[in-house]
Structures are given as structure tokens and as C-alpha cells.
Amino acid sequence: MSLIVKDLPAAIRDAKKRLRAGLPDLAGRFAGMEEHFRSEVAQIVAAREAGQPVIPEIAYSDIAAGRITPAEEALIRRRGAAVVRGVYSKEQAGCWNEEIGEYLTRNRYGEQKVDPDLDKYFSKLKAGRPQIFGIYWSKPQMQARQGEELARTRAFLNGLWHHQGPGGQSYFIPDRECTYADRIRRREPGDATLGLSPHMDGGSVERWIDEGYRQVYRHVFSGDWRDYDPFDAAWRTETSEIPSPAVCSMFRTYQGWTALTAQGPGDGTLQLLPIANAIAYMLLRPLLSDVPEESLCGAEPGRALSANAEWHSLLLPALTPIPRVEPGDTVWWHSDVVHAVEDRHDGKGYSNVIYIGAAPWCGKNAAYLEKQRPHFLQGQSAPDFAAENYEIGFDGRAREADLTPLGRKQMGFEAW
Ligand SMILES: [Fe+2]
Numbered sequence: 001m002s003l004i005v006k007d008l009p010a011a012i013r014d015a016k017k018r019l020r021a022g023l024p025d026l027a028g029r030f031a032g033m034e035e036h037f038r039s040e041v042a043q044i045v046a047a048r049e050a051g052q053p054v055i056p057e058i059a060y061s062d063i064a065a066g067r068i069t070p071a072e073e074a075l076i077r078r079r080g081a082a083v084v085r086g087v088y089s090k091e092q093a094g095c096w097n098e099e100i101g102e103y104l105t106r107n108r109y110g111e112q113k114v115d116p117d118l119d120k121y122f123s124k125l126k127a128g129r130p131q132i133f134g135i136y137w138s139k140p141q142m143q144a145r146q147g148e149e150l151a152r153t154r155a156f157l158n159g160l161w162h163h164q165g166p167g168g169q170s171y172f173i174p175d176r177e178c179t180y181a182d183r184i185r186r187r188e189p190g191d192a193t194l195g196l197s198p199h200m201d202g203g204s205v206e207r208w209i210d211e212g213y214r215q216v217y218r219h220v221f222s223g224d225w226r227d228y229d230p231f232d233a234a235w236r237t238e239t240s241e242i243p244s245p246a247v248c249s250m251f252r253t254y255q256g257w258t259a260l261t262a263q264g265p266g267d268g269t270l271q272l273l274p275i276a277n278a279i280a281y282m283l284l285r286p287l288l289s290d291v292p293e294e295s296l297c298g299a300e301p302g303r304a305l306s307a308n309a310e311w312h313s314l315l316l317p318a319l320t321p322i323p324r325v326e327p328g329d330t331v332w333w334h335s336d337v338v339h340a341v342e343d344r345h346d347g348k349g350y351s352n353v354i355y356i357g358a359a360p361w362c363g364k365n366a367a368y369l370e371k372q373r374p375h376f377l378q379g380q381s382a383p384d385f386a387a388e389n390y391e392i393g394f395d396g397r398a399r400e401a402d403l404t405p406l407g408r409k410q411m412g413f414e415a416w
Pocket residue numbers: 199200201304339
């Protein structure tokens with residue numbers, strides 16, 4: 001659903017007034033919350049500096065064998081992120097990497113004219129667009145999305161959510177995935193075209209002014225932030241977004257990617273702020289009296305929601321590079337987890353990924369598949385993204401015949 005806002009400053013003023021009215025003793029509650037997050041950040045920094053892992057790591061083979069322990073699950077819920085190793089073999093990921101390179105070369109991707117006005121999503125983050133390619137329909141992307149191993153991985157991760165309500169109603173179905181066609185990153189060693197400063201996706205001002213989002217964060221906005229559970233799916237599929245290129249209009253349990261090359265800290269890759277409920281801090285910060293009435297601490301419609309030094313400096317030291325990953329490993333982070341891409345790639349090899357998150361079956365996601373399917377058939381950019389449409393005439397893109405029975409369901413060609 002689309003959220004249309006005619007007078008944004010007025011909407012922000014109204015939202016703040018209403019939210020504050022429901023938050024007695026805001027300053028006192030905020031101080032208590034600040035203490036909690038200061039300690040959480042300190043623990044993460046201490047662990048990182050001691051060389052201990054901060055982002056949970058599990059093996060795909062353990063997911064497949066049902067060997068993930070409750071303690072491991074609890075840590076993923078707390079950190080809001082996980083590295084799942086060995087979802088695909090190194091050989092498979094390496095082949096996909098080469099094949100995508102050939103696809104781009106054969107179709108002269110480098111000669112496409114990029115219209116800078118088409119994609120403004122990241123323009124307010126101090127860094128620009130990194131090496132993200134506007135292709136959605138190469139065969140390797142489609143094969144990776146529809147692979148059985150990835151389906152099993154996502155079913156496990158989706159299952160960490162509370163996907164059923166108290167009355168037994170189902171918010172989403174964890175083992176049925178909807179394909180959200182996204183792009184790829186191919187980043188050359190030495191690239192310093194800048195990465196992405198800390199942000200989260202999936203809505204900015206919406207989180208304060210949309211009724212669905214207010215319900216998602218109902219515990220935070222009523223001052224009981226400790227009762228807020230980032231993995232409670234209630235209302236998550238009922239949110240509305242302001243339409244804009246690159247703002248995700250699906251419900252994603254996690255953002256994520258599959259590594260096509262080895263990459264780690266310093267290779268121009270991902271950093272995560274691994275505190276699943278840190279959104280509570282970002283939601284309440286703009287309601288304090290030192291923030292201008294029409295400001296949401298940097299949130300702007302149609303843009304990524306930035307975590308910035310001016311307003312969120314307490315959280316930022318927890319930003320931690322992902323551990324080194326190998327081709328075929330996957331990285332996942334909750335849709336409310338702050339993340340960034342390193343400015344410089346100082347490593348020796350390409351750092352390449354296929355963006356594939358988790359978007360389980362629900363009415364909202366099924367509706368998106370209806371919009372997405374014709375774009376796939378015609379080779380257009382996916383509907384949430386800038387209409388660059390590079391692949392319409394590309395030789396060798398994936399077609400309907402390339403879909404497996406599972407892929408057909410994930411793309412909405414067939415009912416589950
Ligand atoms: Fe992002």
C-alpha cells in the first residue's frame with residue numbers, strides 16, 4: 001500500500017504531538033533506555049576489540065540437520081543478524097560470479113547510460129552509490145534465488161519470528177518464500193567511489209506517521225520499549241510506504257546477500273550495527289525537546305533512514321564489519337538493523353554479491369509478485385527500483401522456462 005503525504009512538516013508535527021501525548025515521562029524513560037543501549041554498545045565494542053565474534057555465525061549444514069541450538073537462535077534474535085556459511089558450494093558461487101561477468105560484458109552493461117536522476121534513494125547518505133548494478137534477471141541471480149538450500153535457510157530464519165498471532169492467525173508463512181528481485185554488487189579492488197553511510201531500509205518517516213508502523217512499534221511509542229520484540233510480526237505486513245524508487249514495498253524479515261567472492265573487513269563490504277532493538281532509540285530520539293519540531297533526526301521521505309553522528313552517536317561505535325565470508329556464504333540482517341558499506345575497498349579481489357533477502361508469503365508480498373511478474377517477463381527493472389530497464393534487450397537473461405517448480409511458486413506463477 002502507498003502512503004501519500006501532502007504536507008510533510010505538518011504530518012511530522014502532528015505525529016510528534018500525538019506520540020508525545022502517549023509517552024508520559026519521556027525524558028526519564030529515554031534516559032533509562034539510553035543507559036541500556038550504552039551498555040549494549042560497550043559489550044559489542046569490547047567483544048570486537050578482544051577479537052571475539054560479534055555477528056552470530058552458523059553453518060547451513062547445521063540448519064539442514066536441525067542442529068541449531070536455542071542459544072544460537074536467541075543470539076540471532078538479539079543481534080538481529082547472522083552469517084550462514086556454506087549455503088552454496090564455493091564452486092557453484094564461483095561459476096555464478098563468472099557467468100554474471102560474461103552476461104554484463106556480452107550485453108555491454110558498461111556502455112549503458114546511467115541517469116543520475118533515476119535513483120536518488122541514497123543521495124542524502126554522505127556516500128554515493130557503490131558498485132551496485134541495475135540488473136535483476138541474469139540466470140545466476142534467478143538460480144540462486146530459487147535454490148533449495150536458500151529456501152531452507154530462509155525458512156529457518158523466518159521461523160525465528162513470531163509469525164502467528166495469539167488467536168492463531170498467520171501473519172506470514174515462514175517456509176513459503178516470495179522472490180524479491182534485487183540487484184548485484186560487483187566492487188573492484190581499489191574502488192573508492194564511496195560506500196554507504198549507516199542507514200536502514202524499508203521506510204523512513206513512515207515509521208512515525210504511518211498507522212501500521214505505529215502499531216509495529218506500539219510498545220516503544222507507549223514507553224514500554226523493553227516489551228518491544230523486533231521478531232513479533234504483528235502489524236509488520238500492514239505498513240504503508242511512500243512510493244519512491246528503491247524503497248522496498250515488500251515485507252522482508254531480513255535483508256541479505258549471497259557472497260560470490262571471498263570478502264571481509266577492509267574489502268569494501270558490509271558493516272552491521274548488531275542490536276536488533278536499537279530502532280527503539282531511533283524512534284524516540286526525535287521526540288526529545290532538543291530536536292526541531294519538524295525534524296525526525298534526519299529521516300526524509302523516499303530515502304534510506306540514516307543513523308547519523310548528530311543524533312545517534314551513542315549507537316554508532318557498535319557498527320562492526322562482517323567477518324570474512326567465502327563464496328556461497330550468506331549474510332542476513334533484520335529489516336530494522338542499521339548497516340553500512342565501507343567507503344574503500346582496500347582488498348585484493350572483487351567483492352561481489354547477489355542481494356537476496358527473505359520475504360515470506362503474506363498478502364502484501366503476494367500482491368508485489370503480481371506487479372513484479374510482468375517486469376520479469378519483459379526484462380524491465382523490478383517494480384520497486386529505478387526504471388533503468390537495461391535488460392529488456394539483453395541476450396541470455398532468465399526466462400519463464402528457467403524457473404524450477406519451486407521458482408515458479410516463489411515468483412507467483414503458481415499457487416503454493
Ligand atoms: Fe541498505
